[in-house]
Amino acid sequence: xxxxxxxxxxxxxxxxxxxxxxxxxxxxxxxxxxxxxxxxxxxxxxxxxxxxxxxxxxxxxxxxxxxxxxxxxxxxxxxxxxxxxxxxxxxxxxxxxxxxxxxxxxxxxxxxxxxxxxxxxxxxxxxxxxxxxxxxxxxxxxxxxxxxxxxxxxxxxxxxxxxxxxxxxxxxxxxxxxxxxxxxxxxxxxxxxxxxxxxxxxxxxxxxxxxxxxxxxxxxxxxxxxxxxxxxxxxxxxxxxxxxxxxxxxxxx
Amino acid sequence: xxxxxxxxxxxxxxxxxxxxxxxxxxxxxxxxxxxxxxxxxxxxxxxxxxxxxxxxxxxxxxxxxxxxxxxxxxxxxxxxxxxxxxxxxxxxxxxxxxxxxxxxxxxxxxxxxxxxxxxxxxxxxxxxxxxxxxxxxxxxxxxxxxxxxxxxxxxxxxxxxxxxxxxxxxxxxxxxxxxxxxxxxxxxxxxxxxxxxxxxxxxxxxxxxxxxxxxxxxxxxxxxxxxxxxxxxxxxxxxxxxxxxxxxxxxxxxxxxxxxxxxxxxxxxxxxxxxxxxxxxxxxxxxxxxxxxxxxxxxxxxxxxxxxxxxxxxxxxxxxxxxxxxxxxxxxxxxxxxxxxxxxxxxxxxxx
Numbered sequence: 281x282x283x284x285x286x287x288x289x290x291x292x293x294x295x296x297x298x299x300x301x302x303x304x305x306x307x308x309x310x311x312x313x314x315x316x317x318x319x320x321x322x323x324x325x326x327x328x329x330x331x332x333x334x335x336x337x338x339x340x341x342x343x344x345x346x347x348x349x350x351x352x353x354x355x356x357x358x359x360x361x362x363x364x365x366x367x368x369x370x371x372x373x374x375x376x377x378x379x380x381x382x383x384x385x386x387x388x389x390x391x392x393x394x395x396x397x398x399x400x401x402x403x404x405x406x407x408x409x410x411x412x413x414x415x416x417x418x419x420x421x422x423x424x425x426x427x428x429x430x431x432x433x434x435x436x437x438x439x440x441x442x443x444x445x446x447x448x449x450x451x452x453x454x455x456x457x458x459x460x461x462x463x464x465x466x467x468x469x470x471x472x473x474x475x476x477x478x479x480x481x482x483x484x485x486x487x488x489x490x491x492x493x494x495x496x497x498x499x500x501x502x503x504x505x506x507x508x509x510x511x512x513x514x515x516x517x518x519x520x521x522x523x524x525x526x527x528x529x530x531x532x533x
Numbered sequence: 534x535x536x537x538x539x540x541x542x543x544x545x546x547x548x549x550x551x552x553x554x555x556x557x558x559x560x561x562x563x564x565x566x567x568x569x570x571x572x573x574x575x576x577x578x579x580x581x582x583x584x585x586x587x588x589x590x591x592x593x594x595x596x597x598x599x600x601x602x603x604x605x606x607x608x609x610x611x612x613x614x615x616x617x618x619x620x621x622x623x624x625x626x627x628x629x630x631x632x633x634x635x636x637x638x639x640x641x642x643x644x645x646x647x648x649x650x651x652x653x654x655x656x657x658x659x660x661x662x663x664x665x666x667x668x669x670x671x672x673x674x675x676x677x678x679x680x681x682x683x684x685x686x687x688x689x690x691x692x693x694x695x696x697x698x699x700x701x702x703x704x705x706x707x708x709x710x711x712x713x714x715x716x717x718x719x720x721x722x723x724x725x726x727x728x729x730x731x732x733x734x735x736x737x738x739x740x741x742x743x744x745x746x747x748x749x750x751x752x753x754x755x756x757x758x759x760x761x762x763x764x765x766x767x768x769x770x771x772x773x774x775x776x777x778x779x780x781x782x783x784x785x786x787x788x789x790x791x792x793x794x795x796x797x798x799x800x801x802x803x804x805x806x807x808x809x810x811x812x813x814x815x816x817x818x819x820x821x822x823x824x825x826x827x828x829x830x831x832x833x834x835x836x837x838x839x840x841x842x843x844x845x846x847x848x849x850x851x852x853x854x855x856x857x858x859x860x861x862x863x864x865x866x867x868x869x870x871x872x873x874x875x876x877x878x879x880x881x882x883x884x885x
Binding site: 332333334354355357358359363364366370371372373374375379382383384385386387389391392393395396397399403406407410446447449450 | 728731732734735736737738739740742743746747749750751752753754755756757758764768
């Protein structure tokens with residue numbers, strides 16, 4: 281039995297009368313790529329937002345790496361080791377690509393105002409380490425030649441990569457990607473797939489929300505399907521693909 | 534450290550240094566009033582750089598910044614004047630003033646954490662007015678601030694026997710009071726410029742900019758936005774407090790009148806007009822906006838006499854008219870500010 285990294289226990293969330301999540305329970309094992317799919321409006325991103333602390337669930341909760349996650353504390357989720365990207369890319373547009381990744385190091389570094397003012401040896405060493413790590417990560421996602429460009433001037437595909445680099449900078453145990461292949465062409469999707477494979481090979485667990493069924497089925501170890509806020513099935517891709525309820529949810533039969 | 538060895542920058546720095554040292558003597562040729570105008574320009578540079586942390590770096594629109602200046606000024610006035618009979622030395626009060634302003638900064642910051650943009654501007658505007666009105670009314674039942682009359686006979690800055698008021702002879706030079714304050718202000722401003730530059734390229738500075746750019750993304754990468762925002766308010770406020778202390782000592786007199794809303798607006802205008810978040814731009818904005826009204830005050834009258842041979846318009850009202858027109862023109866033709874950071878300029882002009 282694989283070790284569980286994230287356990288969702290009957291997570292519920294509603295917006296007014298709309299039940300976005302109905303008692304969703306699922307578990308993500310260490311080291312796997314876990315896919316979360318479902319039609320538009322099924323509650324995938326809501327689930328993400330609850331998990332990363334942007335929303336407070338109305339019921340249930342999460343256990344991460346052996347301890348409960350505190351709701352409504354996004355920065356603590358990041359500190360515990362959950363990093364995410366956004367469906368609509370959210371970069372720091374007027375900062376350079378390198379600075380974006382350097383911000384990602386915030387949660388793993390300590391320097392404060394006094395350190396910045398007096399530039400003591402420890403602060404300077406930490407700053408150099410931040411810069412070095414950020415440069416390495418830009419290399420890792422292969423956009424090192426755009427390091428000094430403003431994030432908003434990067435191409436769409438590069439922005440996606442930059443967001444992943446920024447998330448990796450927080451040294452996550454669980455990396456959550458919200459539709460990373462949206463708007464990408466076949467070549468870009470293929471490159472993304474290689475990137476995700478590489479991140480998994482480095483030992484990071486990945487939660488992937490995606491519409492590209494081919495990508496999900498080829499990449500994921502296990503897949504969960506949400507429909508109308510409820511979990512339909514959680515299994516290996518081969519089983520999910522053949523499940524009658526999943527086919528109905530997608531085709532609206 | 535390599536850049537200091539570069540002969541060109543070394544030459545540039547020495548030129549600037551000579552200009553800064555010579556400036557009060559040049560200004561004094563036009564009378565001590567001009568030295569005071571230069572002093573206020575530098576004081577505004579100091580204030581604008583403090584506000585730049587809050588507005589330029591962290592993107593929090595603060596319209597009540599003058600309140601912290603007021604807190605610093607009154608802290609100095611109360612602790613170094615006959616009003617309470619206290620005469621603490623300058624270097625003791627300045628940190629107290631900074632700390633007190635810092636506390637007020639957190640006090641303003643904490644209830645406004647969830648507000649942004651216009652809403653934050655309205656609350657901070659109210660805060661600025663509250664502080665001023667308190668200063669105006671805290672003379673009864675216990676007389677703390679002496680109300681609208683203000684506090685007079687405030688001690689000048691002094692290091693031992695060396696007082697910053699009155700004229701002293703040094704190496705055959707006669708240094709007037711304002712000239713001595715000038716050098717004090719320049720030293721303080723260089724310090725605040727260095728602090729600003731260092732903060733900008735630090736872990737905290739990047740966190741501020743991240744919050745300015747996208748608060749949700751900033752939270753998602755693990756920035757504790759509450760604490761980091763409070764830190765921005767506290768840092769900005771302490772600079773305001775120090776500036777207030779120097780102001781009180783330099784003037785020898787404080788009253789609530791000096792801390793009106795228009796002052797907050799002026800400092801904000803300096804930051805925006807110069808180039809938000811860009812330190813050289815903010816300095817330029819502060820110098821121009823504090824000197825321009827004075828130049829107009831002295832220049833408009835004689836100019837009219839020369840051109841028309843008589844006074845057509847009252848110089849005092851024409852002054853503010855020209856000033857307002859200048860602001861409008863700058864915003865029309867240089868929307869990113871007079872000297873914006875290269876990135877922001879590209880954004881607003883659409884150049885690649």
